[in-house]
Amino acid sequence: MGKYKYEWRLIMVLTIICVVSGGILGLVNALTEPVIKAQEELAQQKALQEALPSATVFRAEKATLEALKQSGSTGLVEVYRGLRDEQPAGFVFIVDQQGYASLIRMAIGITQAGNLAGVNVISQSETPGLGAKVTNAEFLTQQAFQEATSESQLAVTKDKGEVDAITSATISSRAVVRGVNAALAAGHSLLAAENEIGGAVSD
Amino acid sequence: MTKWEIFKNGVFNENPTFRLILGMCSTLAITTAVVNGIGMGLALTLVLVGSNVIISLLRNVIPKEIRIPAYVVVIATFTTIVDKTMAAATPDLHGVLGIFIPLIVVNCIVLARAEAYASKHNAIESTMDGLGMGAGYTVALLVVCVIRELLGTGTLLQAKDFGFAGFHLFAEDMGVKLLILPPGAFLTLGLLLAGINWYVAKREEKKHD
Structure with a gap:
């Protein structure tokens, strides 16, 4: 491993960045998804009601x-x-x-x-x-x-x-x-x- | 440069739209109404400040060989956060801006500032740069929006989706329809750029005399 130390570092840094980003996105998605769903249903209901x-x-x-x-x-x-x-x-x-x-x-x-x-x-x-x-x-x-x-x-x-x-x-x-x-x-x-x-x- | 000068640089000397000619596709596409301009400007500013700060903080950690993929991941993360938050908080505006929010990922302004500024400056300076560039982009969008919406439809700040009728300045039928259509975007932006370049050239000349 010692020979490719720098290359390993590249892989590690990019992996960490991706994992952290993925984690944050998962959290944001969990928080916003129910709200977005509720709003879509509300909009749908409103459209049906108006029709x-x-x-x-x-x-x-x-x-x-x-x-x-x-x-x-x-x-x-x-x-x-x-x-x-x-x-x-x-x-x-x-x-x-x-x-x-x-x-x-x-x-x-x-x-x-x-x-x-x-x-x-x-x-x-x-x-x-x-x-x-x-x-x-x-x-x-x-x-x-x-x-x-x-x-x-x-x-x-x-x-x-x-x-x-x-x-x-x-x-x-x-x-x-x-x-x-x-x-x-x-x-x-x-x-x-x-x-x-x-x-x-x-x- | 003081913090204020960094901010001013983004709005005037290096205005991303009028001086650096970056982010043209969103400028041409969404500037049919002032409301769109405000929404898009705010969304881009949020992404720009967020990605600038993170990239500036990580500038000594990210090796230069992988800086572009790393920047793109950071920018994409912020864009998705803004996209999801807008969809949840302001579904109407999100509906109008639709495809352009995800496209912030490949908006050259964000990547350009990450590469040219945030990767070489500290977090506070990068924040100011993000705010300044965001404000410059927003101001530029608003200038184009006001011209196109006002002359094209005779209204200002019309936002039907939000139940706001806007200011009606003259009958809609008197509007120059061409300005609302895609060619109107090119004409408006082209004439504005020509005017600004002429002004800048003249000022430069005076300095040399």
Whole structure:
């Protein structure tokens, strides 16, 4: 060992630095992880609530999601059953769609009656001042969205539709409309399936 | 140099963004809103001060053959701490700055100061250097942010994620959209650099006369 004394020193110093760093990082992670998790859940809950205000409890439906994906629904990430006083109050769909510069993730609520309850953009990194305006209430609560039902197929005015796109951000607006359409179609098939069984089945 | 001079050096003479032209990618990418500039500036300052102090304390322990990997580990550790802490404490700001926080690891400013300053000076001087360079970077970001946000959207300090509407100085439709887009970053930074270089050159000339 004497021959390579200096080399051993190099290895020791770097190893010690790495081990100490690793230890500190483990500690920081243990301290922050629960807080980050809690905050993510809180944000998720808030997004679901805004998409479907009439429900109070949301339950993830993994089997339904798989079934919808099998039947060719695109962009669906999660499906939630909205409940109010143990009674079904509708669905919330978490949908991803490619915008102009980023993936736009949104929560879209559909009431048990088949109406579009709300559209809420959870995350996006579109161009500030242009595509980022898809988060604006003026866009998301416009009449075309408020009047939509699970049977609607929406489109922006440029594509001869009824949704007023954001000025110079047609691509971002189209992405949101695509997401809404995917949710409406999924909601339509789910609600139709329930009504066939008799409507009383909540699960 | 006194402590104050070390600090001032980072803000003016050796401003990392305007004079050393370091850390350009984050400067170009995040300067669309003043809030982003403040967040990014603070995050980088924290990492810079932390890594400068540790590297300065270890400067006689770390053999020169392995100094670069050692510096990178120290910097990466501080970056991860800042990243995790921000995600826990200010999730909204963390969401906006997203990818740029982890990228502080390879931000040339941090590694450059470790190599050029902290490895040759004591901990107190290195702290001042970190604070000064961090402040210089933050000030530079803010200058670019103010120009781009104000002229691009007509607002200042808009922070929707925090429920703060900011100051609306003129109608948003009157804004020069180009400034918000990536080319606007290059134009703004380029013109600022040209202006500063012109001023510095003129001052130098006067000194020689």
